[in-house]
Amino acid sequence: MLKLLRQYRFYLTLLLFLLIPILSIDSQNRAPREYRTYDRIALTITNPFEIAIHWTLDSLVSFYENYVSLWKTRFENLALMDENRKLVNTILNLRELEQENIRLRNLLQFKENFKMDAVVARIIAKDVSSEFRAIRINRGKAQGIEPNMAVLNSEGVVGRVLRVTDSTADVVTLLDPLSAIDAYIMRSRARGIVEGLTDALCQLKFALRVDDIQPGDLLLSSGLGGNFPKGIPVGAVIKVTRKSFGVTQKVEVKPSVDFSKLEEVLVVTHVDASPAHVELLETAENGSPAVPAASSATSSAHEASRTRTEAQ
Amino acid sequence: MRARALKALNIPGLILIALLALALQATLFFNPTVAFFQPDIIIFLVLWVAMKRDFGEGGILTLVFGYLVELKSAAPRGLFLTNYMFIFLIARFLYKNFQVVNRRALILIGIVAAVFSRLDILFILYLVNKADNQWFHTVQLLAPTAIIHGALIPFVFRGLYKFDFITLKNPEAEHRYERDFYLDEEPV
Numbered sequence: 001m002l003k004l005l006r007q008y009r010f011y012l013t014l015l016l017f018l019l020i021p022i023l024s025i026d027s028q029n030r031a032p033r034e035y036r037t038y039d040r041i042a043l044t045i046t047n048p049f050e051i052a053i054h055w056t057l058d059s060l061v062s063f064y065e066n067y068v069s070l071w072k073t074r075f076e077n078l079a080l081m082d083e084n085r086k087l088v089n090t091i092l093n094l095r096e097l098e099q100e101n102i103r104l105r106n107l108l109q110f111k112e113n114f115k116m117d118a119v120v121a122r123i124i125a126k127d128v129s130s131e132f133r134a135i136r137i138n139r140g141k142a143q144g145i146e147p148n149m150a151v152l153n154s155e156g157v158v159g160r161v162l163r164v165t166d167s168t169a170d171v172v173t174l175l176d177p178l179s180a181i182d183a184y185i186m187r188s189r190a191r192g193i194v195e196g197l198t199d200a201l202c203q204l205k206f207a208l209r210v211d212d213i214q215p216g217d218l219l220l221s222s223g224l225g226g227n228f229p230k231g232i233p234v235g236a237v238i239k240v241t242r243k244s245f246g247v248t249q250k251v252e253v254k255p256s257v258d259f260s261k262l263e264e265v266l267v268v269t270h271v272d273a274s275p276a277h278v279e280l281l282e283t284a285e286n287g288s289p290a291v292p293a294a295s296s297a298t299s300s301a302h303e304a305s306r307t308r309t310e311a312q
Numbered sequence: 313m314r315a316r317a318l319k320a321l322n323i324p325g326l327i328l329i330a331l332l333a334l335a336l337q338a339t340l341f342f343n344p345t346v347a348f349f350q351p352d353i354i355i356f357l358v359l360w361v362a363m364k365r366d367f368g369e370g371g372i373l374t375l376v377f378g379y380l381v382e383l384k385s386a387a388p389r390g391l392f393l394t395n396y397m398f399i400f401l402i403a404r405f406l407y408k409n410f411q412v413v414n415r416r417a418l419i420l421i422g423i424v425a426a427v428f429s430r431l432d433i434l435f436i437l438y439l440v441n442k443a444d445n446q447w448f449h450t451v452q453l454l455a456p457t458a459i460i461h462g463a464l465i466p467f468v469f470r471g472l473y474k475f476d477f478i479t480l481k482n483p484e485a486e487h488r489y490e491r492d493f494y495l496d497e498e499p500v
Contacts, residue, residue, distance in 0.1 A: 025394060
C-alpha cells in the first residue's frame with residue numbers, strides 16, 4: 001500500500017490540490033457566513049502581523065500625506081499671505097478713498113456754502129526750493145484756471161494761482177513771502193494784508209497800532225479785489241506785538257489751513273457777491289458750531305478766546 | 313545551524329510577504345482609479361512557488377496563499393483557492409515543459425497569468441451563478457491588470473530571488489554558504 005502511495009504520490013497530491021479548492025467552493029454566496037474554527041485560528045495567528053503591517057503602512061502613508069499636505073500648506077500659506085497683502089492694500093486704498101471722499105465732501109459743502117464756482121484740483125508737487133512755499137495742482141488753463149484765482153480748501157484760504165499751463169497750475173500759498181491777501185479781524189473788523197512768514201506762520205501787515213487785535217482773533221478774507229470770496233477763514237492771531245511807537249503793530253497769524261496735510265484744493269473760478277456764510281462764521285465765534293468746515297485755526301481761536309474770557 | 317535556521321525562515325517569510333502584500337493591497341488602493349491598476353501580488357508568489365519550489369511545497373503554499381486571501385476577502389469561499397491552484401498547476405506545467413529564458417518570457421507569463429486569473433474568476437463565478445454582474449467589470453480590468461502585472465513581475469521576482477538567496481533556499485546561495493563555511497574551517 002505504501003509502495004503504491006509512493007508510486008502515485010504525484011497524482012494523489014495533484015488530486016488533493018484540485019479537490020481541496022473545488023470542494024471548498026461555496027455556492028451559497030449570499031448566505032450569512034461565519035468564520036470556521038480554523039479560520040479563527042488562522043486569523044488569530046495572522047492578525048497581529050497584519051495589524052503591525054497596517055500600522056506601519058498607515059504611518060508611512062499618513063506621514064507622506066502629512067508631509068505633502070504640509071508642503072501644500074506652505075504654498076497655500078504663501079498664496080494667502082499674498083492675498084492678505086493685496087487685501088491690506090485694498091483696505092488701505094479704500095480707507096484712503098474714504099478719507100478723500102470726506103475731504104471732497106467738505107470741499108463740496110464749502111463750495112455750496114460760499115456760493116461760488118470752483119474746480120477741484122489735486123496737489124501734484126511742491127516747490128522745488130525750500131525758500132518758497134508754492135504748490136502745483138493738476139488743473140490748468142484747460143479747466144478754466146487763470147492766474148490770481150483764489151485757491152481754498154475746506155479749512156480756509158490756501159493761496160492764489162501764480163501761473164498756469166494747460167494742465168497744471170502753480171499756486172502761491174499763504175505761507176509764501178510773495179503771498180498777499182487782504183483780510184480782516186472778524187471781531188474788531190481791523191484790516192491788514194496777510195503775508196507769508198515761515199513754514200507755519202503768516203503775518204498780518206499794515207494793521208494799525210490802534211486796532212483792537214487780540215490773540216485768538218479770527219482773520220477772514222475781505223473779498224477785496226474780487227478774487228477771494230468774502231469771509232473765508234485765513235487764520236487766527238496767535239501773537240500781537242505793539243511797540244510804544246510807530247503806526248502799525250506786529251501780528252502773527254497761524255493759517256487755518258494745515259498745509260502739511262493738504263491734498264485737494266478748490267480753485268475759485270467765479271465768486272458770488274453776497275455770501276451767507278459770514279453770518280454763520282460770526283455765529284460760530286459766539287459759541288455755536290456752525291462753521292461749515294472744521295478748521296484747526298478756528299478751533300485754536302475758540303480756545304484762545306475762551307482763555308481770554310476766563311482771564312478777564 | 314545558521315543555515316537551517318535561515319532555511320526554516322523561508323516559508324514563514326513567504327507567508328509574511330503574502331500578508332504584507334495583502335495589507336498593501338488593502339491600504340494603498342482605496343482610490344477607484346488607482347484600484348484599476350491594483351496588482352494581485354499573490355499571483356506573483358504563486359508563480360514563484362510554481363517555478364522555484366517542489367510540487368508538494370509549492371502546492372501547499374498556494375493553498376495557504378489562497379486561504380489567506382479568502383480570509384481577507386468577501387469573495388465566495390473557494391474562489392481564490394481554486395483560482396490560485398489552477399494558476400499554480402498551469403504555471404508549473406509550462407515551467408517544466410518550456411524554458412523561461414529571458415525577461416520577455418517572464419513578462420509574458422505575468423500578463424497571461426493575470427488575464428487567466430481574471431477570466432478564471434469569472435468562470436468560477438459563472439459556475440456558481442454569480443457572473444452576471446461581474447463580466448463587464450472583468451472586461452474593464454483586463455487591460456490594466458495585464459499591463460501592471462507584466463510591468464511588475466520582473467521586479468517582484470528579483471525581490472523574491474534575493475529573499476530566497478538570503479534564506480538559502482536558492483541552491484546557488486546554499487552552495488556559496490557551504491563553500492564559505494568550509495573555507496572558514498580550513499586550517500591556515
